Amino acid sequence: MIRLENVSKTYPASARPALDDVSVEIDKGEFVFLVGSSGSGKSTFLRLVLKEETPTGGRVHVAGKDLARLSHWKVPALRRSIGCVFQDFRLLPNKTVFQNVAFALEVIGKPSSHIHKVVPEVLELVGLEGKNNRMPDELSGGEQQRVAVARAFVNRPMILIADEPTGNLDPNTSVGIMKLLDRINRTGTTVVMATHDAAIVDSMRRRVVELSQGRVVRDQVRGVYGFGA
Amino acid sequence: MRASFVLSEIGIGLRRNLTMTVAVVVTVAISLALFGAGLLIREQVSTMKDYWYDKVEVSVYLCGEGSNSTNCNGTPVTDEQRTLLQNDLQATPLVEKVYYESKQDAYARFKEQFKDSPDLVQNVTPDALPESFRVKLKDPTQFEVVASAFRDRPGVDEVQDQKALLENFFKLLNTLQLFALIIAAVQIFAATLLISNTIRVAAFSRRRETGIMRLVGASNLYIQLPFLLEGVLAGLVGAAFASGAIVALKAILIDRLLKPNFPITAYVGWDAVFAVLPLLFLTGMALSGLASFFTLRRHLRV
Numbered sequence: 001m002i003r004l005e006n007v008s009k010t011y012p013a014s015a016r017p018a019l020d021d022v023s024v025e026i027d028k029g030e031f032v033f034l035v036g037s038s039g040s041g042k043s044t045f046l047r048l049v050l051k052e053e054t055p056t057g058g059r060v061h062v063a064g065k066d067l068a069r070l071s072h073w074k075v076p077a078l079r080r081s082i083g084c085v086f087q088d089f090r091l092l093p094n095k096t097v098f099q100n101v102a103f104a105l106e107v108i109g110k111p112s113s114h115i116h117k118v119v120p121e122v123l124e125l126v127g128l129e130g131k132n133n134r135m136p137d138e139l140s141g142g143e144q145q146r147v148a149v150a151r152a153f154v155n156r157p158m159i160l161i162a163d164e165p166t167g168n169l170d171p172n173t174s175v176g177i178m179k180l181l182d183r184i185n186r187t188g189t190t191v192v193m194a195t196h197d198a199a200i201v202d203s204m205r206r207r208v209v210e211l212s213q214g215r216v217v218r219d220q221v222r223g224v225y226g227f228g229a
Numbered sequence: 230m231r232a233s234f235v236l237s238e239i240g241i242g243l244r245r246n247l248t249m250t251v252a253v254v255v256t257v258a259i260s261l262a263l264f265g266a267g268l269l270i271r272e273q274v275s276t277m278k279d280y281w282y283d284k285v286e287v288s289v290y291l292c293g294e295g296s297n298s299t300n301c302n303g304t305p306v307t308d309e310q311r312t313l314l315q316n317d318l319q320a321t322p323l324v325e326k327v328y329y330e331s332k333q334d335a336y337a338r339f340k341e342q343f344k345d346s347p348d349l350v351q352n353v354t355p356d357a358l359p360e361s362f363r364v365k366l367k368d369p370t371q372f373e374v375v376a377s378a379f380r381d382r383p384g385v386d387e388v389q390d391q392k393a394l395l396e397n398f399f400k401l402l403n404t405l406q407l408f409a410l411i412i413a414a415v416q417i418f419a420a421t422l423l424i425s426n427t428i429r430v431a432a433f434s435r436r437r438e439t440g441i442m443r444l445v446g447a448s449n450l451y452i453q454l455p456f457l458l459e460g461v462l463a464g465l466v467g468a469a470f471a472s473g474a475i476v477a478l479k480a481i482l483i484d485r486l487l488k489p490n491f492p493i494t495a496y497v498g499w500d501a502v503f504a505v506l507p508l509l510f511l512t513g514m515a516l517s518g519l520a521s522f523f524t525l526r527r528h529l530r531v
């Protein structure tokens with residue numbers, strides 16, 4: 001589903017590569033934790049998958065497509081097949097819960113009837129039924145992140161990318177979000193999640209890819225967080 | 230594409246940026262009004278040329294009692310000289326028509342022309358006015374050929390080209406037109422920068438929305454269209470104001486002020502005005518559309 005072959009990325013502004021000769025293959029339906037200290041290149045990894053950045057070396061394949069050969073105007077189609085969740089939720093503050101999720105469908109031109117059918121479904125899935133008309137600032141952090149997950153998943157993407165989705169949440173709330181991501185993973189969606197949260201990684205017992213200074217230093221099938229282990 | 234979505238985005242954008250939008254509309258309106266005025270002045274010049282070139286004549290004034298030019302030497306034209314001149318003028322290939330204006334004719338015309346100033350007419354007798362040949366040329370620009378052939382002939386006092394007087398006036402109008410167009414060009418340049426800046430601010434103030442749109446896979450068109458239409462709409466509103474100004478110019482300045490007071494010439498008609506208006510809208514749209522488009526390409530990448 002996602003394959004990186006000898007991928008390097010050096011940002012124009014910096015001398016040290018953010019990713020250095022990284023090769024990782026992620027199959028359909030896998031759940032992968034991306035761990036590593038700050039600045040090790042986790043977000044860069046995820047941005048390459050979204051084609052928000054282009055690698056300076058190597059190849060990135062997503063859903064069978066070589067991203068280097070993917071023309072500019074096909075990038076939106078790629079992104080429709082990938083849902084994204086971030087540490088800072090990225091909700092629109094002037095739109096309700098329903099409108100925030102609906103926005104993701106409106107801007108890809110889905111008809112209103114479809115939106116009114118699937119948005120309540122996905123809001124129920126993430127456990128926000130009855131909160132359709134709340135504004136984001138009337139929700140707790142965990143609830144806001146659920147809205148973000150709902151928005152990422154409403155289009156039933158093949159891949160869900162999460163960059164420190166629990167970074168701003170307390171441990172209990174984080175567990176709730178993780179259960180949600182696990183449930184989404186069980187529907188067959190490939191999940192790639194960058195995190196610093198040792199407790200979560202240790203409890204989930206999923207594949208762990210550890211980056212250090214832009215290199216893959218560990219790739220374990222049922223791994224734990226444990227730095228430098 | 231959901232039209233309601235695009236429309237509501239445009240509305241939000243225009244309101245959020247109201248002061249900038251007003252500035253864009255005003256600048257576009259001024260530049261297009263000047264542009265339109267420039268075009269109309271050109272139209273006016275060509276209308277006047279059509280009107281006058283048809284009527285302008287070369288006047289060959291003949292020597293009279295009081296003529297003191299070296300050619301006349303104080304002696305009035307003789308009958309033979311007059312006949313000879315008339316025959317020669319008629320035989321000149323460039324000449325279309327020649328008619329003779331006697332002192333009496335000249336006096337009659339003078340009285341008609343200055344009927345509002347009886348004092349002036351009272352002081353003039355038919356004898357004081359020169360007799361002349363009025364020559365109509367096939368091609369009014371060929372004046373010099375005729376003038377040089379007849380200027381030094383015996384009995385000729387002076388050869389005068391009415392066209393030369395008009396040319397000075399046309400030159401003035403052309404200068405005016407040039408000024409209008411130069412200012413219009415500067416204004417259009419300023420409008421382009423302003424539109425580009427407005428779009429940039431708009432894109433920046435909505436970077437949250439557009440960032441999410443990009444992430445969920447909205448197409449470029451979908452992301453950029455509201456901004457583009459916003460720019461074009463401001464351009465069109467500016468063009469509408471400019472059109473209003475041009476119509477007012479025609480209705481008030483030309484039809485109400487100039488026409489009744491200076492009926493001696495023809496003025497641009499409404500057809501010319503209506504030919505200019507679509508041009509203003511087209512320019513306004515192209516101007517704002519292109520400025521928006523290129524700004525968006527730089528500031529709203531996928």
Ligand SMILES: Nc1ncnc2c1ncn2[C@@H]1O[C@H](COP(=O)(O)OP(=O)(O)OP(=O)(O)O)[C@@H](O)[C@H]1O
Pocket residue numbers: 011012013014017018036037038039040041042043044045
């Ligand atoms: N846009 C950028 N321009 C220049 N350098 C960048 C840019 N983004 C990241 N970097 C650099 O690339 C390296 C990897 O950054 P990245 O954001 O991928 O790390 P990370 O593992 O996500 O860190 P964190 O855990 O703090 O989120 C860092 O050294 C960072 O300074």
Ligand SMILES: [Mg+2]
Pocket residue numbers: 042043044163194
């Ligand atoms: Mg990061």
